[in-house]
Amino acid sequence: MTEKPRQLALDLPVDAGLDVEDFLVSASNEAAFDVLERWPDWPDSVLLLIGPPGSGKSHCAAIWAKRSHAWTVARAALRLPDVPHLASAGALVIEDCDAMQGQEDALFHLLNIARERKSSLLLTARTPPSDWGLATADLLSRLRLAPTATLGEPDDALVRAVLVKMFIERQLVVDTSVVEYLALRIDRSIAAAQAVVETLDREGLARGRRITRPLAAEILKIRDGDEPG
Incomplete structure (x- = not known):
């Protein structure tokens, strides 16, 4: 039997919303999200948002930035001469x-000015300041005094909800058994969910097939090195 030719899978952009209505609240992120929602009624002008990769820190930061009209600065772009601005x-x-x-x-200068001017400052990180390897004792001391909102690793319910949301964003109709199968076998992170949905979308289009549980199983085996890819 002649194998069905693979179709060209175009890498089209997907609108992954970062608005508040796009954020999925679960037990793993509810407390931290509630702290951000209470702004500007924060106990301090500085707030640390701590969570592992894929826990939703950037999404939370984007929601807060929109609400507070905050500027977002890449850590690598933070320079001492720019701090007053x-x-x-x-x-x-x-x-x-x-x-x-x-x-x-x-950062030390920025913390001081922010407190003097009562500016709001949201700092995101994967770990608490004591694990950052800071050489400036006064900076570490100030960061330890700042309130902390902690995001946990996504729980099973959140992983399932994220998978469903990402399939919908790509206008893909999948059976609930596919979502359940993936949720039990991928890393519990938003990044892992995004990666597997992108792969299934690309492979389904290339093969001209619906995304089914057998296809999901095949893709995961290839990804894990159980079969030649």
Whole structure:
């Protein structure tokens, strides 16, 4: 039998919303999300948002930035001469602060100015400040005094909900058995869910097949090296 030719799978952009209505709340993120929602009634001008990769830190930060009209600055772009200008925004997000080596002076100065001007500052990181390897004792001391909102690893319910949301965003109709099968076998992270949905979408289109549980099983075996890819 002649094998069905593979179709060309176009890598079209997918609108993955980062608005508040796109955020899926579960037991693993509810407490941290509630803290962000209480702004501007924060106990301090600085808030640390801590969570493992794929826990939704960037999504939470984007929601808060939109609500507070904050500027979002890449950690690598934080420089000491720019601190007064950044602090003038009134609200600021800096992500990946656990990789702050070489920019400790800038962050220390920013924390001081933010508190003086009562500006709101949201810092995201994978781990608490004590694990950042900071060489500046005064900076570590100030960060330890800042309130912390913690995101846990996505629970099973959240992984299932994220998978469903991502299939819908790609206008893919799948059976609930596919979602259940994937949720039990992928890493519990939003990044892992996104990666497997993207792969299934691409393979389903290339093969001209619906996304079924057998196809999902085949793709996971190839990914895990159980079969030649």
